[in-house]
Amino acid sequence: MITKDVSVSNKLGLHTRPSALLVKTATKYRSELMIIKDGMEINGKSIMGVMMLAAEFNSLITLQADGVDEEYLMNDLLELFETKFGEE
Template structure:
């Protein structure tokens, strides 16, 4: 199992478009992918769960990934967050 913490830098946090991108990306992997904020943990594979976290700019998130492709999944999630979901340069 891999676990990594991130600070969301998108100006609008994880609104509908970046939440959808995260869910679509997570669903490409066989591993279980969970995201946690303020003690609430949801599957990153469901857009409703991700939106329910109310992630704003500066929010701290923890990702927990477990499964056969966990390393590739964590690398992809890390790149997605570092790239701000393509929202801004």
């Protein structure tokens, strides 16, 4: 299992489009993905879960990947957060 803390760096936060991108990315892998924010723990492959986090600009979240391809999944996700989901 790998755990990483990231901050939401795109201005609009995890609104519909980035949430969808995140879930799509997570769904490509076999590993499980949990996302934790302010004590709320959700399934990272669930659009409903990710949206319910309502993670805004600069908020801190924890990514937890667990499974055979956890490293690849985590790298992909970190890249998404670094590139601000292709937004500002």
